[in-house]
Amino acid sequence: MKKKTIRDAHFRALEAMYLSAPINQFYCPRIVVSKEQVEIEIDIDQRFFHAAGTVHGSVYFKLLDDAAGLAANVLEREVFAVTASFTTHMTRPVSGPLMRSVGRVVDQTRSQFLVESIVYDHNQRSVGRGNGVFMRGSVRLTDSLGYRLE
16 A cells, blocks of 8 residues: 555545444455545455355455545545445455555546446456446535544
């Protein structure tokens, strides 16, 4: 992951919100939000494997969707961006030791964001891709979500 630099308070608040989500107690991700992209990284645990001994597709989806959704929220500063549709392509199996996803907004309208994300293995090989449409939700970005502007 890239080294953190002096950044916008909104980016730090998005990171705090993401890390405070209960699901992330299971995955223990690391995240860096910037103006250009969102990077999320997790260490692979055997609890993430399906019966054939590699990472389950749900983990790919989580990393791809999370990076894409937060990339939309880099631009949307008032309400939580929600997934309207998302397509996932898993191109290589992963068995460890980590996965990293990168999400970027590629287009936007007044109410929607078209976002792409890629997930990489520990050798920086692309192992999956996703693209989706995210829209402005109805939930405001507030302290109750873990979104805390400093």
